[in-house]
Amino acid sequence: TTNITIDSMHAHGGIFKTPRIPQQILAAAFNTPVTVSTTASEGGAWGMALLAAYSQWAQNTTLEDWIDNTVSTTQQALTLQATPEQVTEYQHYLEHFINGLPLQKAAIKAF
Template sequence: QLYGVFGTLALGMRVLDAEGVALDRMFAHGGMFRTAGVAQRFLAGALGAPVAVGDTAAEGGAWGIAVLASYLAHAEGTDLATYLDRHVFAGSDVTVAQPDPGDVAGFATYLDRYRAGLAIEAAAVAAL
């Protein structure tokens, strides 16, 4: 299941890579990150970039959109990264997982196989 979710993100990262966009660090949150280190490690491997998880990790989408609304209302010329560092995550305990080369290679293999299977899936749909 995690490969499917993170595989989709990794596929998106390939598109960004092709456009020359690099990811310095992903800050992850949501219920899946309540258990320290597990999903974080696999996400780092899927993205090929460090993944930070704070002590607010259990908060999900509603919390995230509230943070963005607060940013829009109070940022006054401050970029989002600075706003998050100074106002949202200031004083929070943050753990950063670096991508494991074995996990990165595993996701690359998964994505290659996934992409190869898309033609099979398209043929099956056409045959229906």
């Protein structure tokens, strides 16, 4: 335990081409609302493109200011919060997963 509280999370990546399910699992895992935009599956590539453009064309400004003044950030997004039952179910799954790790290590040694 790190004693860090996460109030909300914005997620992106290819897994979010599948709607809702990975987002709901993530919300249960972190017990926090997770927001995913309609373009979330392209987030990594988009971020790299922004950094490349910033390094090429921005002068005498911070990245934050450049994005605020240059990039349209209007997009549709969906925020999901896990139910208490989903959080409990995920914690139960994680316990079983962790308890199974020694078995996986033993199988690797055996084969």
